[in-house]
Amino acid sequence: xxxxxxxxxxxxxxxxxxxxxxxxxxxxxxxxxxxxxxxxxxxxxxxxxxxxxxxxxxxxxxxxxxxxxxxxxxxxxxxxxxxxxxxxxxxxxxxxxxxxxxxxxxxxxxxxxxxxxxxxxxxxxxxxxxxxxxxxxxxxxxxxxxxxxxxxxxx
Numbered sequence: 001x002x003x004x005x006x007x008x009x010x011x012x013x014x015x016x017x018x019x020x021x022x023x024x025x026x027x028x029x030x031x032x033x034x035x036x037x038x039x040x041x042x043x044x045x046x047x048x049x050x051x052x053x054x055x056x057x058x059x060x061x062x063x064x065x066x067x068x069x070x071x072x073x074x075x076x077x078x079x080x081x082x083x084x085x086x087x088x089x090x091x092x093x094x095x096x097x098x099x100x101x102x103x104x105x106x107x108x109x110x111x112x113x114x115x116x117x118x119x120x121x122x123x124x125x126x127x128x129x130x131x132x133x134x135x136x137x138x139x140x141x142x143x144x145x146x147x148x149x150x151x152x153x154x155x
Contacts, residue, residue, distance in 0.1 A: 003063070005062040006024055007024045007060045009024070010057045010058045010059055011054065020049070023042075023059075050068070052077055063080065081152075083144050083147040083148055085140075087144055088143065090147055091135040096134075099146065100131075100149060122149060125145040125152075127142065
């Protein structure tokens with residue numbers, strides 16, 4: 001069984017047509033998975049469904065052997081990060097460092113550990129020299145790498 005298990009997942013934004021129709025797949029721990037498709041084919045919708053940002057019409061979503069439901073939602077969300085194509089609306093801080101620090105504060109990381117963890121996570125994605133930059137001044141790929149660093153923090 002995968003760390004993420006999706007079975008017969010269906011979803012529709014309106015009743016005229018299903019955006020996602022009976023999709024099933026498994027993602028194993030330690031693997032990389034890419035969902036590809038044309039614009040509007042449901043890639044982001046699948047990510048939002050797995051993260052519990054949208055409610056499925058039918059099917060099941062299991063994350064770490066937990067059924068995605070109201071009772072498990074916050075625990076599952078704490079282990080999932082989504083990096084969107086244009087992450088501009090995901091930034092909160094005035095600098096990259098502030099943005100990463102905000103994520104650490106939300107995870108109750110002690111202040112004395114923050115600088116070290118910020119440096120380590122920025123180094124993982126090759127963004128150490130941009131820590132004092134405004135996130136809005138970064139390229140699209142750099143913004144996505146910062147969001148990946150933030151996703152790593154949630155684990």
